[in-house]
Amino acid sequence: MSIVVPNTSQANTIDLAGLGTQLAINVGIAAGTICAFNILRPNNSLVYAPKYKYSDSRKQPPKIGRGFFDWILPVLTAKEDELVEKLGYDAVLFIRFIRLLRNCTFIMTIVGVFGVMPLNLVGTYYTGDWPPNFLTDISCISIAGINTKSGQFLRSGDNSWFWGHVAATWLVSMVVYLFCNREYQHYVEFRRHWFQSEEYQSSMHARTLAVLNVPHAMQSDERLGGWFKSLGPRFPIHQASIGRKVDKLPELLEQQEQAVRNLEIALAQYLGDGKVASKRPRAKVGGMMGCGGRSVDAIDYYTQQMQDLEDQINEVRQRIGSFKQTNYGWVSFSRPSWAAAVAKQFSSELAITKASKSVDPPLIFLAPQPKDIIWKNFGLPKSVRSGMRFFWNVIFFLFAVAWLIPLTCLQALAQLKRVYQIFPNSQAYFTAHPFAATILTSWFAPIVLTLFVFVLPMILRIFSVRQGTLTTTSLDRQVLSKLYVFFIVNNLLYFTISGIAVSIYGQIKDSINNGLLTPQDVWNNAQGLVNTFANSVVDTSNFWVTYTCVRELGIVIDLAQIVSLLIIFMRKRFTHPSPRQIKEFTRPPAFDYPVYYNGLLFFFTVGLVYSVIAPIVLPFVLVYFLISTLVCRYLLMYIFTTRLETGGQMWRVLFNRLMSSAVIFQIAMIGVLYIKGGSTQSYAVIPLPFVTLAFKYICYKTYDPKAYFYLTDDSDETSPMVKFEHTADKRERLGFNYGHPALFAELATPMVHANIQHLLPQVYRGRFHNLTQTVTSALTRKKTQKHLTTVGGVGDHDIKFHAVEEEELEVDDDMEGLNAVYKFGEGPAQALANEKNVNFASPESFPSTPMMDETTGAMGYPVHETYTDQSTKTPLINKRFSPPIQPDLGMENYIERGRYDPHSEVYEMGRLHQSNLSRVPVDHAESFSAGPMDTHSHPASPPRHQRQTSSSSPLNDRRAYGGGYF
Numbered sequence: 001m002s003i004v005v006p007n008t009s010q011a012n013t014i015d016l017a018g019l020g021t022q023l024a025i026n027v028g029i030a031a032g033t034i035c036a037f038n039i040l041r042p043n044n045s046l047v048y049a050p051k052y053k054y055s056d057s058r059k060q061p062p063k064i065g066r067g068f069f070d071w072i073l074p075v076l077t078a079k080e081d082e083l084v085e086k087l088g089y090d091a092v093l094f095i096r097f098i099r100l101l102r103n104c105t106f107i108m109t110i111v112g113v114f115g116v117m118p119l120n121l122v123g124t125y126y127t128g129d130w131p132p133n134f135l136t137d138i139s140c141i142s143i144a145g146i147n148t149k150s151g152q153f154l155r156s157g158d159n160s161w162f163w164g165h166v167a168a169t170w171l172v173s174m175v176v177y178l179f180c181n182r183e184y185q186h187y188v189e190f191r192r193h194w195f196q197s198e199e200y201q202s203s204m205h206a207r208t209l210a211v212l213n214v215p216h217a218m219q220s221d222e223r224l225g226g227w228f229k230s231l232g233p234r235f236p237i238h239q240a241s242i243g244r245k246v247d248k249l250p251e252l253l254e255q256q257e258q259a260v261r262n263l264e265i266a267l268a269q270y271l272g273d274g275k276v277a278s279k280r281p282r283a284k285v286g287g288m289m290g291c292g293g294r295s296v297d298a299i300d301y302y303t304q305q306m307q308d309l310e311d312q313i314n315e316v317r318q319r320i321g322s323f324k325q326t327n328y329g330w331v332s333f334s335r336p337s338w339a340a341a342v343a344k345q346f347s348s349e350l351a352i353t354k355a356s357k358s359v360d361p362p363l364i365f366l367a368p369q370p371k372d373i374i375w376k377n378f379g380l381p382k383s384v385r386s387g388m389r390f391f392w393n394v395i396f397f398l399f400a401v402a403w404l405i406p407l408t409c410l411q412a413l414a415q416l417k418r419v420y421q422i423f424p425n426s427q428a429y430f431t432a433h434p435f436a437a438t439i440l441t442s443w444f445a446p447i448v449l450t451l452f453v454f455v456l457p458m459i460l461r462i463f464s465v466r467q468g469t470l471t472t473t474s475l476d477r478q479v480l481s482k483l484y485v486f487f488i489v490n491n492l493l494y495f496t497i498s499g500i501a502v503s504i505y506g507q508i509k510d511s512i513n514n515g516l517l518t519p520q521d522v523w524n525n526a527q528g529l530v531n532t533f534a535n536s537v538v539d540t541s542n543f544w545v546t547y548t549c550v551r552e553l554g555i556v557i558d559l560a561q562i563v564s565l566l567i568i569f570m571r572k573r574f575t576h577p578s579p580r581q582i583k584e585f586t587r588p589p590a591f592d593y594p595v596y597y598n599g600l601l602f603f604f605t606v607g608l609v610y611s612v613i614a615p616i617v618l619p620f621v622l623v624y625f626l627i628s629t630l631v632c633r634y635l636l637m638y639i640f641t642t643r644l645e646t647g648g649q650m651w652r653v654l655f656n657r658l659m660s661s662a663v664i665f666q667i668a669m670i671g672v673l674y675i676k677g678g679s680t681q682s683y684a685v686i687p688l689p690f691v692t693l694a695f696k697y698i699c700y701k702t703y704d705p706k707a708y709f710y711l712t713d714d715s716d717e718t719s720p721m722v723k724f725e726h727t728a729d730k731r732e733r734l735g736f737n738y739g740h741p742a743l744f745a746e747l748a749t750p751m752v753h754a755n756i757q758h759l760l761p762q763v764y765r766g767r768f769h770n771l772t773q774t775v776t777s778a779l780t781r782k783k784t785q786k787h788l789t790t791v792g793g794v795g796d797h798d799i800k801f802h803a804v805e806e807e808e809l810e811v812d813d814d815m816e817g818l819n820a821v822y823k824f825g826e827g828p829a830q831a832l833a834n835e836k837n838v839n840f841a842s843p844e845s846f847p848s849t850p851m852m853d854e855t856t857g858a859m860g861y862p863v864h865e866t867y868t869d870q871s872t873k874t875p876l877i878n879k880r881f882s883p884p885i886q887p888d889l890g891m892e893n894y895i896e897r898g899r900y901d902p903h904s905e906v907y908e909m910g911r912l913h914q915s916n917l918s919r920v921p922v923d924h925a926e927s928f929s930a931g932p933m934d935t936h937s938h939p940a941s942p943p944r945h946q947r948q949t950s951s952s953s954p955l956n957d958r959r960a961y962g963g964g965y966f
Contacts, residue, residue, distance in 0.1 A: 112615030162678035194647035272576030371822030
């Protein structure tokens, strides 16, 4: 007895009806959403065009009219060169990637719809059931209909029909190769343009190399520079700087900022309506996840917490001079091309091992941008990072396995006939309630899977950070890689396989219950499951059609920014947001590249895998890419920003994933052809995965070196070894540019609405007075008045509040907190570049910031040491060049300017002050890396109200920020 596929025409009818219903509802919702977007857009620029306010004239997007569809033409007609200038290279790469996938899918759709589907239809006519009922069964336009009659697979059928599928598989693969090769060629030119841009050429990171896993014996500027020189780099180094530990300073700064935020929220709730509320806000402390703990007065608690943390921060900053060196450092060159040439020279661990004659040498690579670094991971020892990577990879594997359980349930609900087979008693209910059946099969599973997509990236990002990832951009690449693996393995492969298993189980169970076969028959006729397998593959394609439709609707909803509108409405209606929350909400959000890239890759992989098996999927995938082209261009041009410009470094990850998708498609075709009886045809497809791997290797060897390293004629070995002339400008110093942001961060000042500042004395029951300070916006470069309210007599402190006027809420240009150091560019270096605009070192600019007084001024940055190469046969000089900070030598003037002026009197007196330093050979330079401040004892910091300006503050020690090697 053979296994017979049970009659499920009614279930198929409901499935197809559900698909039609879903399409109709999706089109209706999408049309309504687009209409709402066109109506709301002209009057809600904060939501639909925030980049207008935060972009200078050069980067502002094209203006669009107020008409219903006035936004479409500017979005679609913007040229790539214009987009590069206005959006950046990463955004343009994303747009080009959508175009790449769209063009590939367009060709695949032509091949599938006008080639493979007619072939399947004709093949079914001659070898399968005819005429088919198109209302209940679409297997006739898929590979499942060939050699299948009366629900039974005919192994003696005509397998020559499968040669058309072989040709289509080869053709689709060639299309992918052709488009990817063309895009890779363009990417090389794309990167060359990035390397030659002013932004890259003028940046410090472009001519800097990072050195990781530096052994303890080399943890000084001089020894790091000497070791690097001993490797024999092709070009002379300019500076070398070892990193510094910052103790618990970053954690304290984060806690202080959070305390300020909590205080602002409590004050906004208490004084939100312009009058003091009847009850003071309460907060629970000491509990866990909102449970337990004790209730305290929120304002008093957060005020005291903020003050205590400020005292702790000031105490730690008094000890900055005693911070120890860490196991990473930086080496810079005078030209970006020189740094790239040396990075390529030592790009492999074997090359470093051979040059250093060490078994476990430090790692050398192109330095990331300072704002790109995840500082808490950068100093992890190699063994710790390896252990963390292994542990969290295991956690990721267990998490992926755990997700298989709900995924199997979703797959069982994806098609109604499987529900019938597993739960026979449900057939009567769904027959009587077809709409419920439609909701279950066409909406429930896709929506649940879509909701999970929003949570998954956050979980994977936590995993990647715990693995010791060094930079935020590499974190994005790791999240994308994990998302791709998770989606392809779990959501595509396992979802398909589990669907096949559920279908086979249900059909066998149904046949046994109906007395059509016994378990022994199942064992004896295992080959009869082949047709069930093929049909189940086609059935699973129906789910991906519905899922693609749901995601298409999701993209349209992204355009309408429904979530942002709801958040604004809820905050205005039910909460009293603090001024900081309002200001931050006006900033353009960062574009989540890993999530959007993963969506594109996933649906392209779905379309590619089913392009020959069940081409009905392809038109829906093509529509997805067409909608994405329009929507994502608008989002990137008018709403979202790029968090950190990398010049398109994501491409290699994308290309590798495309090649993986091609291999998955080719292996799937080999398996399906073999199962359908076309063993000879399957052998003809076997070379394709190897062709794909060969193509990937050729691209790797041909294009990668040109795209990753900036190599020009001046980086050849014949180029003259030009000495870089030393400058005293801090912007050129490694220790300053690559100092930990905790050393430069301003302490957050509580913000209140200006219309409630007069109520603060009632809150704190103390005296107060107002101050007006002139500050320059780091964003708009315009001078504004900063209104400060000082409340006295709060504990041992006076507290300053920033009174924010209504017009100030429209722009977030504050630079407070740890994350704001690199908010408007390259951090301290960028601030110095715009010194007249952003004088964050001046106590007059930010009198409310405790770190800005002379005793805690982290910006009092001294000049680096000077080191002359011994090969010049000039005595080696190791100068300790801290500017004198006695008040009579002009320390106030030094801090106010925010940098050290080599032409000032301070500088000349500093030179005299240092003139009697010893000259020593390099082997004894370590004795000068400590200096007298290392033996200085640092008493605990007194409360702020007891502090006095100290002229011997260890904060002025060079080692707080890393030294220099010239």
